Amino acid sequence: MAATILVADDHPAFRAALVLAVRGAAPDAAVVEAGTLAEAVAAARGAPGLVLVLLDLGLPGAQGVSGVAALRAECPDVPILVVSAADPGAAGPARALGAVGFVSKSAELADIESAIARALAGDPEPVAWPATELSMAETIGTLTPTERRVLSGVLRGQLNKQIAHELGISEATVKGHMTALMRKLGVHNRTQAVLAARALGLALPG
Structure with a gap:
């Protein structure tokens, strides 16, 4: 090929x-x-x-x-x-x-x-x-590909159910990835995760 x-x-x-x-x-x-x-x-x-x-x-x-x-x-x-x-x-x-x-x-x-x-x-x-951007950049870099996809869905305003359907995984799995990525970002909820990602310029269009 x-x-x-x-x-x-x-x-x-x-x-x-x-x-x-x-x-x-x-x-x-x-x-x-x-x-x-x-x-x-x-x-x-x-x-x-x-x-x-x-x-x-x-x-x-x-x-x-x-x-x-x-x-x-x-x-x-x-x-x-x-x-x-x-x-x-x-x-x-x-x-x-x-x-x-x-x-x-x-x-x-x-x-x-x-x-x-x-x-x-x-x-x-x-x-x-x-x-000035190194710490958050390093943190974002530790996210797995699936965690990045979940975060992208959150940035687009999707619910866990919608993200699960789009990625072909269960809603419980999405919740698990959300928990992991919030821990890595040092935040406690979806809103804080969005703010942290946008601070690095990761806001995606709806």
Whole structure:
């Protein structure tokens, strides 16, 4: 099965540039493109042999680093390389949620190509984490993929029953995950969990 790389960016011209960078770093890989977070999640779910995601944090449908959270929940074992014009301060939270690197859109195409090659080789460029966000970022990073999905449902205002139906698990299991993630976040109820997540920029659209 051929390796597949997902390029998620809402600007067609820059997305085309990213595809060129992918071709330079991995000429034999298949490329799937997405212009919104919903398209990216759907593509990640259906792409065979997915080995890397190039993600713009500013995708329509995403807020803060919610795109990283959504894609990590969908494909937890696939590395995500953030290529974004977002404030570099988002690098820490993105890294905590599982992104393997953070590259500015102002970087030269050759540098982006190099970052792609490093990500594919498991040796991405180190990312500096903003000290003010480190503690919560580390905490969010300890959540399991299912806990992240449950938290995403809570952020969308879903009830435990709705989250259970969406994830195909029992309501009791959802409650168990809620208890675990609230303990990790150091909060005592759903409202506090939402506030803690939003403080890191994880608010997801309804």
